[in-house]
Amino acid sequence: MNTLLPKAERLASLPPVVAVGSMLVTDDDGLELLVKANYGPCAWQLPGGMLDLGEYPPVCAERELAEETGLNCQTVGLLAVMWHIPKESSGGRAVVQFLFDGGQVPAGTPVHLQRSELSEARWVRPAEAMTLLDDKRGAWLESALRAKRGEPVQVLAR
Template identity: 35%
Template sequence: MANTWLPPAEYVATLPRATAYACLYFTDTGGRPFQLRATYRTELWQWPGGNMDPGETPWETAVRECHEETGIVFEGEPRLLGTHFVSDRGEEWPANHIGFIFDGGVLTDEQLAGVVLDPDEHSEFRLGTLAEWRREMTSASFARLVEIDRARRSGRTVYVETCADL
């Protein structure tokens, strides 16, 4: 079999499709994870973040989306807690989805009081212990939360795969 060189654009067209998101993981001073309830799927809780825009880095995406969704202007340094891979889900999301979860640190009571949600995206924010979040989240989403929380506490980056719906 002879190697056939393809121009980059043609070669890239043969590769699996993937999209990317980035977000910030925050806790309060008691260590409780901070999450937002999505308006488009009320059972979905997520961290401030979203899909990357063309030309953006994951870090730029996380900071921009956090500000758009909560009003929080994050000025810290990038510290990656984990990456997240979600397999192609057919018609629901016809591409692999790759996430970058960064450490947003600890939100003070003053910062929490100043949160302003984008009502088109999120209906509320909540803080909860892992035991409380277990009752609120799908098993796949909760497993991701546990891994990211563990990464924050241990200082070690994690890799999480989800092959089921979040």
């Protein structure tokens, strides 16, 4: 007796997951770029957004950075991953966020905000970033900074 579901039913039964690509960009003075969203409960964050269908995570991070800030940086490597378990607030969807290293830009590089999503951008020292970010994004950034120093890339669960 074959108990396997047809492929369409099996795929429909899988939990939905939303993927996000984000970018950590620093300048020559060691400042990190944070952006302030004009939506949702978490105002300050790293530039990024949801992957389009068929999009590769680092390509998404590069695209979102360019759309949100006008900066065109190539990903240097993966720094950290954050896994959010499905919750009612996410529509029952799990969320996986990839944080990539966007390298360095010259100090004073201007940022051109996507005003439909963002209200502000700041170049900040890591300590200030930790005061602006919520706890989960702060832990994600700390993990990314450790990876930049050569420690293994971590997957954080929230």
